Amino acid sequence: MLRVNEGIDPLLRRPFSICGTTDGEIALILYKIAGHGTEILSGKKAGEKLSVMGPLGQGFTLPGQNEKAVLVAGGIGIAPLYFLACALKDNQMEFMSGFDTSGNIISPEKIAGRSINISIATDDGSEGYSGMVTGLLDEYLDKNIYEKDSIIIYACGPSAMLKKVSSIAACREIPCQVSMEALMACGLGACQGCAVKVFPQNDLTLYRHVCKDGPVFPAHIIDWGAI
Amino acid sequence: MLRVNEGIDPLLRRPFSICGTTDGEIALILYKIAGHGTEILSGKKAGEKLSVMGPLGQGFTLPGQNEKAVLVAGGIGIAPLYFLACALKDNQMEFMSGFDTSGNIISPEKIAGRSINISIATDDGSEGYSGMVTGLLDEYLDKNIYEKDSIIIYACGPSAMLKKVSSIAACREIPCQVSMEALMACGLGACQGCAVKVFPQNDLTLYRHVCKDGPVFPAHIIDWGAI
Amino acid sequence: MNRSPDLRVTLGPLEMKNPVMTASGTFGYGCEFESLVDLNLLGGIVVKGLSLKPMAGNPVPRIAETPAGMLNAIGLANIGVNEFIEKKLPWLRGIDTSVIVNIYGHSTDEYEDLAKAFKGVEGVAALEVNISCPNVEMGGMVFGKDPALSARVTERVVKNTDKPVIVKLTPNVTDIGALARAVEESGADIISLINTLTGMAIDIERRRPKLANVSGGLSGPAIKPVALYQVWQAVNSVKIPVIGIGGIIDYRDALEFLIAGAKAVQVGTANFVNPRATMDIIEGLKGYCIEKGIDDINRIIGSLNI
Amino acid sequence: MNRSPDLRVTLGPLEMKNPVMTASGTFGYGCEFESLVDLNLLGGIVVKGLSLKPMAGNPVPRIAETPAGMLNAIGLANIGVNEFIEKKLPWLRGIDTSVIVNIYGHSTDEYEDLAKAFKGVEGVAALEVNISCPNVEMGGMVFGKDPALSARVTERVVKNTDKPVIVKLTPNVTDIGALARAVEESGADIISLINTLTGMAIDIERRRPKLANVSGGLSGPAIKPVALYQVWQAVNSVKIPVIGIGGIIDYRDALEFLIAGAKAVQVGTANFVNPRATMDIIEGLKGYCIEKGIDDINRIIGSLNI
């Protein structure tokens, strides 16, 4: 949780993913201008200090030895997946990322040192696969159908995309972890603002909190109908 | 009226005096950090653009041909008097300025080109006359008592100081113009926020507006008892 | 679709060229903003609240800044109804906009006299009745907080005027819907809300209230969510048109009120921050309509999906 | 004078080491802030509002940011009184602070049952009764908006508890003084206010309310002037101690409430902006006292010069 400004405008902190670390010290944050807060952020100069609270919540669970990780990003959702990719070996993963148009492609490898091979999809077909990244995912899974037991999907992006990825994974019975977005206030599991509806469990709680229980959840526990 | 920030923090504009112009184009503004707004202002960099509304209201009336102008400033009140001084010849005026301590002396001549002779008073005696600038004024007037008909006082500073200057002027029957301060919202005479109480006139209105009717008023119309 | 959208709105008997007005007390008598604003572009100008006799107003300080807002206790300082009609109105008649006169009295009789003072007077598009002031008959209790009293004032004004009557409600009540209904039943043509929320601020150095009057009215962006809620409540409580007021600083804010069902809006405190706020809002509304392919602003009004 | 000033305050039967508490719903059950705040330094912790049975809360989105404030419609999501006593309270007992339990029911019977549930339970310094929720008996009307209903709830709780009773008032009323008096007469030991102001926000792109619940409660700096005014009104209406809440983000804000006469304050939304806000405020109050040469915070409380 980042405080973009001292003072009251905007009042609340903004949640961001850690997209990389250097020597366990500097956390790189990647952001896109979504509104007022991120716009202010974009005006910050190198060297300015901001108040950060974190890391918070639960991250991705790394794949097992023989599992192949399929990373599916939508837009700025690439940020946490890039961080995940840094922890994986190249031959252990398949990274695909969707953007609306070629001009908006985000290449985080330019920020950190390592270069990672990412398959691109653009909605308008201006670069890479033409269509949504979920199409690219389908294509990949079709080709690698016999591997399904050893595949695990990691996804981050807009809710509609996560919903689609989740349903693809469910159909094909592939385990899937999604990193969810939500408006947040406290970031600590205290305000219950960032709730996400899950299928009722034994303990009857119907909501989980993106800030504390998430942002990463097993896709199958989320009640996608409520999204 | 200066908008120190886009957005809502702080919400209202802040009133400032024009302290000099270059080629009728650039208005120099001199300020001290009084609170939140001026603090933000102090963080602005050269070249940044701010929204300014002005000039507004009524300035000082220049002295007549044979009148000697005595300029009495308190603290940041030196700003508009310096601008006045620029319009006067050196031998036509006497400029005195009070500060709390030598460290807080403001020397606007360093900002614009011209050098003006200013008598300094400091409350703690760390430089110049020891005591309030009104003491310096008294001293000057005592020495130049026979000139009283041709003297005119111009004052700007904290209300308490203006009150004192005004009473000195009234006692000695010297005309006096004061530049008043007030909290302001509109700056246009519309909100009636910046009212200052005056002695009832024929038209029965008891308040004048610092932003529009002022900030400069003839000292004798102000109801100093209400300040 | 790139044609200029139709911004005209009809509020019962009041027709306006667009839904953007100035709010009373924040735009003086209009003339103060002449050099900065093309007044002919505005949907309406609501002038400073007028009383029968001129009033000097409260002691100073009268204003204080607060987070995203301001407090004022101007004390309804004004030049009085006669001077307004003689000195300000002739000039206002030359402006191509709806001039709305805001009135307030200290008794029902005073309200009646104020209504009569404008009977037959040309160049006044409507009366806006400010019922948020202390009632001398009832020992200072505010008219606008009590539905029965509000109804009585409304009735007296409606009976004694030939102009559309807007009643302006205070938000400092338990049930804004009840108030809106009471006023509608007593014959008001239009309702406007909200007036300021009662608030207070303290100078911790001097341990004194920041306002000489101790308390004052809170306005500005801070109150927008409260205003929007109450406007939405009023819209759902009455059939007569509602004017939305409170914390509007840009066209997005204005849209929130229109979408919630307000037929028009008034812009107050924003005039201090950006004297051209009303003009900018009108432009912004046009731009939004064009972007969304909406040819008539009325298609936006009340279009909230719940 | 450089000695550490005495910050202890006494609110009727409730003694606290300093006047700074967390506000209900903004600090979870305390444990959420453990890694960031030294909880032992706080005057008190007011936990999230508890109901008889666990509640899942409202659909999302539940929060929206507004100018200098936020709206929430969490819907009183909570783990229920039993799980609280079993799982959260034992841990809280280990903290050297006053733990205050915030309760709410949907009927007077539920309030009574909640009071009984804490009878004899150790480690609870006081009950704070949230009467700003809809009353199922009365078809959804909110208890706290009606003095008679508020009085009835207060009475039932007072009769069935061995703990000091704080009644928390809603600001969405015409006359906060009347409400405060009603609650005092029915036996409340302490009054706390304000709860959130009802507000609303609209997404102009989708023309939908920003909250799934349509309306919500406004909190944060935006509401401070309203809160301060109502606290001052309450202080002048009753003899029992008053706790000030609303928009406090730093020690200066806290001082405004103390100067107005609040014996203690609660800090809500600020915990989200700066999780250490309560600690910073306590330090700030100390610093202010030292600077002003005040050895006892009680000399500041109610010291407003009018």
Ligand SMILES: Cc1cc2nc3c(=O)[nH]c(=O)nc-3n(C[C@H](O)[C@H](O)[C@H](O)COP(=O)(O)OP(=O)(O)OC[C@H]3O[C@@H](n4cnc5c(N)ncnc54)[C@H](O)[C@@H]3O)c2cc1C
């Ligand atoms: C766990 C998590 C990790 C995130 N990581 C990143 C990241 O690494 N890089 C990045 O650029 N963004 C990230 N986001 C999204 C980012 O928090 C929002 O874009 C940001 O808060 C918007 O702030 P704003 O003031 O610019 O927008 P606002 O003016 O507040 O809103 C603009 C638009 O953005 C939407 N929005 C606002 N806040 C959020 C939010 N918290 N989540 C989703 N949508 C929101 C609003 O609904 C609105 O439509 C993350 C969000 C979450 C929950």
Ligand SMILES: Cc1cc2nc3c(=O)[nH]c(=O)nc-3n(C[C@H](O)[C@H](O)[C@H](O)COP(=O)(O)OP(=O)(O)OC[C@H]3O[C@@H](n4cnc5c(N)ncnc54)[C@H](O)[C@@H]3O)c2cc1C
């Ligand atoms: C006509 C006029 C001309 C001025 N010219 C200058 C100038 O040339 N240079 C300069 O430095 N200052 C000038 N001032 C004062 C300046 O406007 C205030 O210092 C400024 O508005 C404070 O803003 P802030 O946000 O920093 O303080 P705040 O945080 O708003 O307040 C801090 C303190 O300053 C006081 N204050 C706030 N606003 C005013 C005000 N309008 N007038 C007086 N006191 C105020 C407050 O009461 C408070 O004690 C002038 C004021 C007026 C009315």
Ligand SMILES: Cc1cc2nc3c(=O)[nH]c(=O)nc-3n(C[C@H](O)[C@H](O)[C@H](O)COP(=O)(O)O)c2cc1C
């Ligand atoms: C300085 C000032 C003076 C006001 N005077 C009046 C008035 O005379 N009559 C009235 O009905 N409302 C008056 N109001 C209330 C505004 O018309 C408006 O209802 C309120 O400020 C909320 O809108 P805003 O947030 O856009 O300012 C005044 C408001 C301010 C800030």
Ligand SMILES: Cc1cc2nc3c(=O)[nH]c(=O)nc-3n(C[C@H](O)[C@H](O)[C@H](O)COP(=O)(O)O)c2cc1C
């Ligand atoms: C997210 C959130 C949840 C809240 N939940 C409760 C609650 O359960 N019970 C209660 O009495 N008040 C609740 N409140 C109200 C606060 O305790 C407080 O009265 C209000 O927010 C005003 O204070 P603030 O401006 O400091 O936040 C809640 C407020 C917020 C912002």
Ligand code: FES
């Ligand atoms: S943001 Fe407060 S619980 Fe998640």
Ligand code: FES
């Ligand atoms: S600041 Fe509005 S009348 Fe002077």
